[in-house]
Amino acid sequence: MQPKPFARPCLVALPLLFPLLVQADVTLVRDGRPQAVVVVADKAGQVARYAAGELVRHVEKASGAKLEVISEGAAKADGRARIHVGTHVPVEKLAAEACVLRVTGEAMFIAGNDGGGDPLDADTRAGTLWGVYEWLDRALGARWLWPGELGTHVPKTTTIVAKDGDEIITPRFLQRRLRTGLGFTSEHPALGFTTDAFNQFSAEQAVFLRRHRMGRTYPVGYGHAFVDWWEKDGKAHPEWFQLRENGKRGPTKPAGRFSMCVSNPELQREIVARWAAKRPPDAQTPGVINACENDILGLCACENCRALDGPAPADHLKFYPATSKMAGSRFVSDRYAHFWLGVQQHAAKTHPDATVVGYAYFNYFQAPVSGIKLNPNILIGYCPSAGWFPRSEEEHAWMKQQWTGWRDTGARLFMRTNHLLDGYCMPFIFARQFADEFHHAMEHGMVATDYDSLTGHWATQGPNLYIATRLHVRPEASADEVLAEYYSAFGAASKAVKGYFDHWEDFTMRSREKINQTMEATQTSRWRNWAKAAHLLYPAECFAPADTLLAEAAKAVRDDAEAAARVKFLRLGLDHAKLCARVSAKLSLVDSTASKEDIKQALDELLTFRRANERSGISNFNHLAWLEDLSWKLSEETRQTPDLYP
Incomplete structure (x- = not known):
């Protein structure tokens, strides 16, 4: 029930x-x-x-x-x-x-x-x-x-x-999860938290997540399931693994990634056998079998796998850039639907209540087209390889259509997107579009969530993060109702703060084409090295209207210490974002010509700000250090621990 x-x-x-x-x-x-x-x-x-x-x-x-x-x-x-x-x-x-x-x-x-x-x-x-x-x-x-x-x-x-x-x-949901974002590490740790500040940030975030009822009814184990199988089983059972176009099985290079030959019934039986061997005989929680493919496209070229593939929809690559991993890929959603059903049917012979978990991912995230019918003992994590916010109306409708298509198979679904990783620490606001997707999923069979990840840029992306957490508790509430709660905490500044974030949401939504074109032109990832392009997407002149709106907010609450402190929190976030964009302009790997002196000056200014404000909670500086490490030309000095430098 x-x-x-x-x-x-x-x-x-x-x-x-x-x-x-x-x-x-x-x-x-x-x-x-x-x-x-x-x-x-x-x-x-x-x-x-x-x-x-x-x-x-x-x-x-x-x-x-x-x-x-x-x-x-x-x-x-x-x-x-x-x-x-x-x-x-x-x-x-x-x-x-x-x-x-x-x-x-x-x-x-x-x-x-x-x-x-x-x-x-x-x-x-x-x-x-x-x-x-x-x-x-x-x-x-x-x-x-x-x-x-x-x-x-x-x-x-x-x-x-x-x-x-x-x-x-x-x-409402059997699992409510925003991954904590606390595991990001960098080879330039000085850009991140000092030890004590990280411990404070972590502890306060843990309390916050529980206050929003993050947790789960019972442990649900899943993730890329077969990463070590080739090393262990490749010689004895090469038939379990992808057939490449050259007729050989397994990864294309030593230690490379690989997908499985998911049509192989022997592989399906082996997955169940290994799970059953580890399951305690007196286990009280529901059985969960991990059948999530590895972190790679479904690539098996064998006749049996290809025979399960439905005809590719005409628009299956429409929303991917030419540089995407998906470019030219085969549409394989139906083979994976058959795979999960096969594993579940094998398991049902001895464990009729077992649930099989799979990811709808890469070239099999889009809904199947063959009319295959699954059942509630198959739980699918919706993990699209497209659909970054902001979306056009057409793309947004298309993304929701894929969710509904999977729901119509009869499987249960959980949201497992990476979209919250986007935006660096910029005021990158897509709260209403996020809420619309959440509501659509909730109304069409969503039983759990697992968002990757909570990057914790609270002072610049607060509406996104409040929507993402609050809807787990009040899923029927509209975006405007939830945001009204958020703004009301700013007292007499609530109207000005709403105007401030509405400005940034409008800026974000209007920047869709520019974001996509800039990311493609600079070979920048939406989740991995966003700081490479921060100065191009947030040039110095774009911050002026926001400065004015925050000044109005501060003026409105001069006699309210708590509300004034909250407005100052937003001001710290904006000042930090402006500083990061300036540093990006100097150090970005896109076109950096910075000298050692330029690098040191820029980083000293940034790190002085971070050390002074790292206990304010405005941002997860460790996430930023990880991202900036992959985006900027950096100094060897920042390889020191943050407790020592600057």
């Missing part, structure tokens, strides 16, 4: 659950003074204790009143109203990650199906924590704009009341 979304919870009639109790609101804070205590079990787990702490922190931020946390044992002699966190609710029969929100009599109850691990670990079930966040969202209007205290917005109030009610709430 499809889990119910947060926005459409299951309502349970209170009289049926508590026939002898009178429904009543519970007052937590009155006139800035605490009126209730938070109660946890005497031996409460980590999740429940952390959830109680989050409740206390946000209530205090809203009202100034700090609620006391006590154990059940101590609560017996305490006459104050109670907020039971993780207790007094039978959760054994709740679905994984589900929670109960209940207010009745003199108490509020928040409890859910929890695991025993770290509350900030995405693999830890955290139903009780989800319940606390849901209540904070609804009752206090808590909004988490970006990681850290400044990005935590809770409207001020002197009185807090929990309204009576009784609901069971389950996350």
Whole structure:
């Protein structure tokens, strides 16, 4: 059964659950003074204790009143109203990650199906924590704009009341994931964070992601599945691997990438056999078989694979540049659909509930055309090799059509795009188009997400990132509704801040052709070395209107310290973007003629800014270091650790 979304919870009639109790609101804070205590079990787990702490922190931020946390044992002699966190609710029969929100009599109850691990670990079930966040969202209007205290917005109030009610709430998607973007490393680490600043950035981001309910109902393992198979099995079973045009099997060069001969039924059986051999006999979670092809086009040229291919649609290469890996490639979506179905059918003989995971990727990301029917035990990650934002209306419609085509096969789908890797640290805004794609996917069978990656450029791309996180919690909300939440946290500057980001969204959308042409002309990747072209796409003169709009925003909140600090956060992001574009103009590998002195001067200016602001949370500087390493002519000095240079 499809889990119910947060926005459409299951309502349970209170009289049926508590026939002898009178429904009543519970007052937590009155006139800035605490009126209730938070109660946890005497031996409460980590999740429940952390959830109680989050409740206390946000209530205090809203009202100034700090609620006391006590154990059940101590609560017996305490006459104050109670907020039971993780207790007094039978959760054994709740679905994984589900929670109960209940207010009745003199108490509020928040409890859910929890695991025993770290509350900030995405693999830890955290139903009780989800319940606390849901209540904070609804009752206090808590909004988490970006990681850290400044990005935590809770409207001020002197009185807090929990309204009576009784609901069971389950996350909409079985997995909600934005990859953290914390693994980027560079051979020029001085461009990135110092150790302590990175630890702070990482910790604050982990909290932020959990506040947006990032996690999963059960672990789903997948990824490029066959990367080491040739080394291990190539000699004994060359028939499992791609047949090249020259009649030989395997990679075209030693240690090169390769695809599989996916029509081979022996390969399909072997995938299942290896999975079954590793699966514990007492496993409680659903079985997941990884059948995701390697990070390469589907290239097998054997007759059996080609016989499964449907006729290529006339537009299957329409939105790819001539320099793309896809140029001239064969359309092979149908062979991969048959492959996943074959693996699933083999597995079903002994494990009828097993799910096979595959990627719709490269020259098989577009929807199949043969009419093949799959089933819900096949889970497909939609990972297009096209469709970077901003898109034309035609391309945007075409991208959504591919999703719908896969949905029509009967498989389940999850969003596994790379599009959030785009844009460097520039004010590159595509929030509304992203939201439209999310809504289309949600309305057409999306059961999970796995976005690669959260690059963390919060001060310049905040609307993109807030949309991407918030829609996981409120998937039915419109883009304008979500963005209105974001802008409202800027107080009297909300109108000016909206105008500021609307300006950049308009700039981004109007730049589509220029972006595509520049990237192709400079041989720049949308995700790997964007800083090569930053100065061409964001020349100095483009920043002037944005400067004016932010100045208006700052003027509007001169008497509001918190809102003023948030506007300053955006200003730091813009100043940093301008500086990065200037450095790009000097050091870009496209046309750099910089001398050693020029390089040192440019980098010293940039790194001085980063060291001064690395604890502000404006950007993931480690991601930038990785990207700039591949984009710029750099100094040997930046190979030192950031703690030493400059």
